[in-house]
Amino acid sequence: MNLVIRAVLYTGRKWKKTLLLFCLLLTITTLVLSGLAIADAQEKQTEEVRGTTGASFTVERDLSTGGWTSGYSTQRFMTEDMIQKIAATDGIAGYDATLITLPRFFNSKREPLVIETNFSCYCYGSYNSQYHELFLSGRFELVEGTHITDDLTNGAIISRQLADQNGLKIGDTVTGIYYPENNTPAVDMEIIGIFDIVADKGDQINMYDDASYYDYSNYIFCSMKASEDMLKGWGEDSDGISEAYFYVTDAAQLDNVIRKVQGISSIEWDNFKITANNEVYQNISGALTDTSSLITTLIALITAVSMVLIILILSMSIRGRKHEIGILLAVGIAKPAVIFQYALETFLIAIVAFPLAYLASQQAAGTLGTLLGKTVENVIVTSQHFTLVAVAGSILLAAAVLVSCIPIMRLKPKTILSQME
Amino acid sequence: MNIMEIQNVQYAYDGKKKVLKGVNAQMEQGRMYAILGPSGCGKTTLLSLLGGLDSPTSGQILYQGEDIAKTGLADHRRSHVAFIFQSYNLIDYLTPIENVALTSKLPPLPILEQLGLTAEEAKRNVLKLSGGQQQRVAIARALASDAQVILADEPTGNLDEDTAAEITAILKDSAHKSGKCVVIVTHSNELAKEADVVFRLRKGDLQILDTSE
Numbered sequence: 001m002n003l004v005i006r007a008v009l010y011t012g013r014k015w016k017k018t019l020l021l022f023c024l025l026l027t028i029t030t031l032v033l034s035g036l037a038i039a040d041a042q043e044k045q046t047e048e049v050r051g052t053t054g055a056s057f058t059v060e061r062d063l064s065t066g067g068w069t070s071g072y073s074t075q076r077f078m079t080e081d082m083i084q085k086i087a088a089t090d091g092i093a094g095y096d097a098t099l100i101t102l103p104r105f106f107n108s109k110r111e112p113l114v115i116e117t118n119f120s121c122y123c124y125g126s127y128n129s130q131y132h133e134l135f136l137s138g139r140f141e142l143v144e145g146t147h148i149t150d151d152l153t154n155g156a157i158i159s160r161q162l163a164d165q166n167g168l169k170i171g172d173t174v175t176g177i178y179y180p181e182n183n184t185p186a187v188d189m190e191i192i193g194i195f196d197i198v199a200d201k202g203d204q205i206n207m208y209d210d211a212s213y214y215d216y217s218n219y220i221f222c223s224m225k226a227s228e229d230m231l232k233g234w235g236e237d238s239d240g241i242s243e244a245y246f247y248v249t250d251a252a253q254l255d256n257v258i259r260k261v262q263g264i265s266s267i268e269w270d271n272f273k274i275t276a277n278n279e280v281y282q283n284i285s286g287a288l289t290d291t292s293s294l295i296t297t298l299i300a301l302i303t304a305v306s307m308v309l310i311i312l313i314l315s316m317s318i319r320g321r322k323h324e325i326g327i328l329l330a331v332g333i334a335k336p337a338v339i340f341q342y343a344l345e346t347f348l349i350a351i352v353a354f355p356l357a358y359l360a361s362q363q364a365a366g367t368l369g370t371l372l373g374k375t376v377e378n379v380i381v382t383s384q385h386f387t388l389v390a391v392a393g394s395i396l397l398a399a400a401v402l403v404s405c406i407p408i409m410r411l412k413p414k415t416i417l418s419q420m421e
Numbered sequence: 422m423n424i425m426e427i428q429n430v431q432y433a434y435d436g437k438k439k440v441l442k443g444v445n446a447q448m449e450q451g452r453m454y455a456i457l458g459p460s461g462c463g464k465t466t467l468l469s470l471l472g473g474l475d476s477p478t479s480g481q482i483l484y485q486g487e488d489i490a491k492t493g494l495a496d497h498r499r500s501h502v503a504f505i506f507q508s509y510n511l512i513d514y515l516t517p518i519e520n521v522a523l524t525s526k527l528p529p530l531p532i533l534e535q536l537g538l539t540a541e542e543a544k545r546n547v548l549k550l551s552g553g554q555q556q557r558v559a560i561a562r563a564l565a566s567d568a569q570v571i572l573a574d575e576p577t578g579n580l581d582e583d584t585a586a587e588i589t590a591i592l593k594d595s596a597h598k599s600g601k602c603v604v605i606v607t608h609s610n611e612l613a614k615e616a617d618v619v620f621r622l623r624k625g626d627l628q629i630l631d632t633s634e
Binding site: 001006009010013014323324326327328329330331332333334335412413414415417418 | 465466469472474475495496497498499500503504506510511512513514515519522523524562566
């Protein structure tokens with residue numbers, strides 16, 4: 001009779017012991033799988049936070065080091081070359097800079113656009129409007145077309161109200177003139193996007209920009225090139241890019257990215273300063289780190305306690321089988337074969353317990369996750385979790401059987417049998 | 422021809438208390454040997470050494486002229502010897518058929534039936550059998566193996582007189598009809614009388630008391 005048959009017979013006939021180990025393995029595996037799913041949900045949440053809290057840094061003119069003329073700073077403006085060099089640094093997800101102008105806009109028939117309240121539009125020259133604070137904060141939402149990107153020269157995004165009031169749509173052309181009375185250049189722009197104003201119109205704080213009294217519906221985003229072209233012959237000396245915003249891919253790496261940027265030697269850093277904007281991330285990451293530590297500790301604790309419990313139960317079980325070990329050795333069965341039989345018995349139980357724990361953990365993980373502030377949808381036990389637990393669990397079980405067998409396997413068969421006599 | 426030989430074997434518990442002091446003996450196939458002696462004289466120890474359950478402190482145990490310590494004790498237990506214990510030593514989660522199948526590749530039922538168990542009894546849990554039936558299963562396990570040497574430690578110690586006589590007869594047949602070498606450790610003079618050769622173990626020395634030839 002080979003050891004596989006003996007293992008199967010033992011598992012089936014000693015069903016109370018089998019049931020005890022099965023329940024233990026089922027419970028432990030369910031808890032560990034749930035813990036892993038919660039840890040993964042936590043990790044995803046952390047990654048999302050790191051990627052989406054909008055950690056950024058601002059590069060702006062340092063007015064304290066520049067001179068002053070008639071109340072205006074003579075500090076130099078940022079150049080496109082400088083911005084591109086910073087944007088090319090590793091770890092930067094996107095950037096934008098704004099050049100604010102207050103031009104008047106005309107339709108293709110050169111009729112002034114009908115606008116609410118104000119006389120002109122509030123126009124942001126932009127490299128990548130998706131990174132503009134108004135879009136990132138959710139106050140504006142692009143609902144048609146595309147954002148302005150740094151490869152566009154004459155694109156514009158207007159509000160839905162402005163589009164409706166003037167019968168404008170994607171693909172139409174509008175013309176911006178900074179100072180029509182002074183014959184500044186007329187710059188044609190193609191409407192490439194339309195945004196909705198999400199902010200509460202009744203909320204004065206949200207509805208109006210701190211720096212202007214322009215209605216949100218009169219905001220226009222245009223390509224930086226178009227904005228610069230409108231200023232030609234009038235304001236290029238006194239107006240330029242004062243600041244640019246750079247968003248990092250990983251908020252945790254913000255300081256490293258800033259250090260790299262400060263190392264760009266071709267930029268005269270005496271004239272510019274960098275400010276990190278990661279308060280939101282710092283606040284959230286503290287709480288996330290605490291939760292991650294708690295979950296990791298729980299998983300480690302569950303695994304350690306489980307291992308101790310399993311070793312204790314297996315040790316007691318194997319000690320109870322001392323007589324059997326003596327008999328098996330007396331009839332010439334080798335010690336490794338006896339150990340292998342016991343390991344196989346444990347695996348036979350695990351083969352049933354592990355898949356059932358996988359099913360049970362699908363429910364348990366969500367329930368346990370909600371206790372730790374996770375949404376049920378985000379806590380998912382995957383097949384990777386199962387594979388990890390099955391492989392690691394099998395190795396730990398084999399180790400537990402081995403450890404449990406050591407005290408008895410050190411004895412000679414005669415000693416075992418004479419002790420039983 | 423000697424199948425087993427004990428050469429100047431000494432054995433001491435924990436290296437101190439010497440129970441065997443240079444034992445020598447030869448055993449042949451087809452004969453039944455009995456070893457008598459008072460309790461604690463080392464009879465069971467000697468049987469364990471013959472069966473490779475333990476190693477002598479010094480000296481050699483030879484099987485067909487080869488030192489079993491060199492050929493491997495586990496291999497010796499698996500291939501050359503079979504044990505019958507006073508307390509039967511059956512595996513409690515196996516049936517008699519399965520216990521016999523531990524050492525035998527042949528169908529176990531015929532030999533169990535030959536030893537007086539019914540087919541129904543052969544499929545029961547061994548713990549539900551009487552002492553005599555359990556000892557028959559233990560004997561069947563020994564006889565069904567390929568082992569040429571049967572080592573029995575007080576095989577009738579727990580049995581009533583009639584059953585003891587039956588078991589003795591079976592062991593005797595194993596030696597005389599099946600050609601096995603049967604070595605029995607016993608307190609029983611009745612059993613010893615049936616042996617072809619009787620040894621007495623006393624003060625660590627093994628002496629032949631009687632031989633039927």
